[in-house]
Amino acid sequence: MAIFNTYLNFNGNAEEAFIFYKSVIGGEFGVLMRYQDIPGGDKVAEDVKDKIMHISLPLGNGNILMATDAVASMGHKLLTGNNFYISIYPESKEEAEKMYYGLSAGGKIDQPLEDAFWGAYFGMFTDKFGIQWMVNYEYPKN
Template sequence: MAVLNPYLNFNGNTEDAFNFYKSVFGGEFFMLMRIGDVKDVPGFDKLSEADKSKIMHISLPIGKSDVLMGTDIVESMGQQKVSGNNFSIAIGTESKDEADKLFNGLSAGGNVAMPMGDTFWGAYYGMFTDKFGIQWMISYDTQNVPANNR
């Protein structure tokens, strides 16, 4: 069964926000990846040092099965944070088939920003805004799955 997690977007203060959330919820970050840590994304090498220091992905486990995740908006790449796009619902699936089923069903009548496909970070991933204006991210983590089960 799929797992739902909130994914928050910030204007350059993701790290501050997540340190605050960590102080309230406790625990340790599961992942903290800066934009400058990524080498395989076209155009990232042209970003300013300030943009490279921004958070590409951060995750903080909360409770037994929930994860709060976030990222910084990179305005130099044409991204903007406006009311309504500062969060997404991230769904982690148990298979590619489940990912495709949820993606195709939820994106019907909406706007696909990134079709389902393999990513440089090792996931099968896609994102879209549904016909009601809600942003979704669907992901199947292929890195933690034996090759014969992918």
């Protein structure tokens, strides 16, 4: 069965928020990636380079709190209500497709389900009820 986690969007203060969460919850960041670290990151605006592209704080039992800075200059418009996603981590590519195409039926595709630069099969959508979802199948590591 897939694992379901929460993915938060911040208006430029994801790092501050996660330092705070870590101080209360404990643990260590699993990933801390800035926009300057992504492919093409050298072309990102100076005021965006140090913003958080992806951060994760493992919470135990497969639960992870994750986030990004939703940057307006990159086409993101952060509003209360779109500041989180339910992130699904399926056990197989087939389960990823079932979850993605099933839950997105009647909704709006935000990013097609496809191979991503971080080595996963990834897609995003908003379901017909207005809930935002991410599907991220991590290919097995060799």
